[in-house]
Amino acid sequence: MRIAELARRGGVPVGTVKYYLREGLLPPGELTAATQAQYGDSHVQRLRLVRALLGPGGLSIAAIRDVLAAIDDPTTSVHDALGAAHHALPTADADPRTEDWAEARDHVRRWGWTVEDDSPNLSLLAGALHALRTAHFDTSDRLLDRYADAAAVLAEEDVATVPTTSMTEAVRHVVIGTLLLEPVLLALRRLAHENASMKRFTPPP
């Protein structure tokens, strides 16, 4: 197919496809002449993946480029691909202060989790906890433990369902599952809040 059909099947304007090609998010098509190229189904799938990561996934163009590079690199291990996905995500702009970072690390240690010492996710947690504190919102260890328990249960499940057939598939599954299930989880939590708040604060008719 040519660029117009690729754009149509991906649900985006032609100009946007050209932009993605320029930015390296889509591999170039196979040139059949100086001004003619062919695209295949793999291009359609890649385009749709880019759109999913851009929208609900909340990634930037640059972050998507990193994630795709990790997916495409045949030497990437599943664990490294997950790391690449984490590194590619929007990190806290300013590195959190040492005390916040230490607090985050202590929590993780308390739960018996093994993570990299310089994991960007530790900075993320530190930043999130710092934000709560500056907003004067008390977070008891008990509350955090519950959140950690829930996160652990979901993560175990996610990792357990990684396909072992092909490394490429495994990497794809881990990256997409990590990134695209996040908005699902947030939406579910908000809906659950709505339900719980309804039951608690509005009297039945």
Add this chain to the structure above:
Amino acid sequence: MRIAELARRGGVPVGTVKYYLREGLLPPGELTAATQAQYGDSHVQRLRLVRALLGPGGLSIAAIRDVLAAIDDPTTSVHDALGAAHHALPTADADPRTEDWAEARDHVRRWGWTVEDDSPNLSLLAGALHALRTAHFDTSDRLLDRYADAAAVLAEEDVATVPTTSMTEAVRHVVIGTLLLEPVLLALRRLAHENASMKRFTPPP
């Protein structure tokens, strides 16, 4: 205090404070002369709240304005404040297709949750599920049920710990808890993924 100290205590440049004043995110100080105003501790707290919502919270200036208006309005009920917070959040730009929306609603019904028929969170869930599908990521009902269970447990806990002393405090607690615990949950899930992936895919030394 005057604007320079307010800015220092909030950790932002003076120009940014002026911008927030202009945008209505901070109430004006008390004028003591034509070019002199006094700010209090409440301004510092409000400024820090704005920064927390802007950074880890991921809200836009306009969204923050709506959330603050709900917090400040003495007639807001706790349930309405939660709704205001949800409405203020970045919603999926395009309204999801009817089939996605119906699927989301069916899931919620299956879990026995009571939510508004036109809740923006339903659109959010629909968009998130649609993104997974376009990325060719299979989501079994069983997986979704696990995520829903986890979300329900956390939401029950969150709603149960809302202070009942003062309505203003309750509204503040609900809004901040809803918005600022989201990045905490995401960070925890990523750390749990890192831990689970480490245990599963890298052999012990």
Add this chain to the structure above:
DNA sequence: TTCATTGGATAGTGCTACTCTCCGTTTGTC
């Protein structure tokens, strides 16, 4: 033959969250 479409490159747009500059006024300091 005609005319829209193609791949490719460059420049421009709209939006957001600031940031800069300017103004006349006030304050603290010498």
Add this chain to the structure above:
DNA sequence: GACAAACGGAGAGTAGCACTATCCAATGAA
């Protein structure tokens, strides 16, 4: 009492991002 620094307020300007528009020569379909 002089005077530089800081003040509140307003408007214009900036940087980054994700496109979007325009142009070009070459090509394909009618």
